[in-house]
Amino acid sequence: MVLLNLWLLAILCCVSGYADKCIPSIQPPNQNSGCCGVAANNLKRISGFHPALDEYPWTALVEYKKRNQTALKCSAVLISGRYALSGAQCISGNTERIGVPINIRLGDYDVTNDGPDCVDDGDGKSCNTGALTIPIEKIIKHPKYQESNRRSREHDIALIKLKETAPYTDFIRPICLPTSDVTNAPRSFVLAGWGSVNNTGSLSNILHHVNLPLIDADTCKSAIKNARFPELGSGQLCAGGEGKDSCAGDSGAPLMYQHDVFELAGIVSFGFQPCGTIGKPGVYTKVFAYMDWIRENIVE
Incomplete structure (x- = not known):
């Protein structure tokens, strides 16, 4: 883990040609700009439920502090040089128990390693530049989210403003915000995060990814009703239900789809x-439903 400073920022901005083209800004990049939703192509891809060293450079972690201890409990996703999105549950209500969210950790892969992370790509080792930690300046929880309504978690979304601008490198870049309602057409999604992979409740040490199918609203509503969850809201969608799933520790993590870029x-x-129970999909906050709120709350 490294704290952001001007010296480090200058170095990181020079390690990628991407940074020469795309200047980090407060506003999320347009999907046609080539400055969001694009992963570096210099490393061999690792597919399936396996490590993802550089495939999803917008994935982030929320770091909490309690007394003199720090912990990583939730994920987030970078959407611009100064803003990330996460779940409202990650910054509301339970902070006395797990701590106060103080930092966003970017460009990480193996949370147990303080320096550059490396994997064997078949031709030798490929490495990132190590994690970068940026303090949180402000958190904006959606005003309709109610911590008391734990079962439905409707409006479970929060904006996190970074105190410093994140550099754009091969391992730190924003994802594109959605341009359409993904529930209008069948899609396959990708989920990336550090959540538990074996129902232990503990975070995985390394970033993983998994492919998940979109579940139509009627099927999802039926599954939720049978489990005595509240009605599915218009700002929610479902994915999974086929033995692969999000799990404990994945709260706030990005569910993505790809056409030319990742959205x-x-x-x-x-x-x-x-x-991962068959027939029981995970429930996600549908980001497209909150685009007006996101735009209104991103300020200089």
């Missing part, structure tokens, strides 16, 4: 226990 479809909200 942000959803944010992990809640699911069923145990994770």
Whole structure:
């Protein structure tokens, strides 16, 4: 982990040609700009439920502080040089128990390693530049989110403003915000996060990804009703239900889809226990439904 300073920023901005073209800004990049939703192509891809060293450079972690201890409990997703999105549950109500959210950790892969992370790509080792930690300046929770309504978690979304501008590198870049309602057509999604992979409740040490199908609203409503969850809201969508799923520790993580670039479809909200149960999909905050709120609350 490294704290942001001007010296480090200058170095990181020079390690990628991407940074020469795309200047980090407060406003989220347009999807046609080539400055969002694009992963570096210099590393061999790793597919399936496996490590993802540089495939999703917008994935982030929320760092909490309690007394003199720090902990990583939720994920987030970078949408511009100064803003990230996460779940409202990650910054509301339970902070006395797990701590106060103080930092966003970018460009990470293995949370147990303080320096550059490396994987064997078949031709030798490929490495990132190590994690970058930026203090949180401000958190904006959606005004309609109610911590008391834990079961439905409707409006489970929050904007996080960074105190310093994140550099754009091969390992730190924003995802594109959605341009359409993804529930209007069948899609396959990708989920990336550090959540539990075996229902233990503990975070994974490394970033993983998994492919998940979109579940239509009627099927999802039926599954939720049978489990005695409240009615599915218009700002929620469902994915999974085929043995692969989000799990404990994935709250706030990005659910993505790709055409020319990666766009942000959803944010992990809640699911069923145990994770990955057949016929029981995970529930996500549908980001497209909150685009007006996101734009209105991103300020200079």
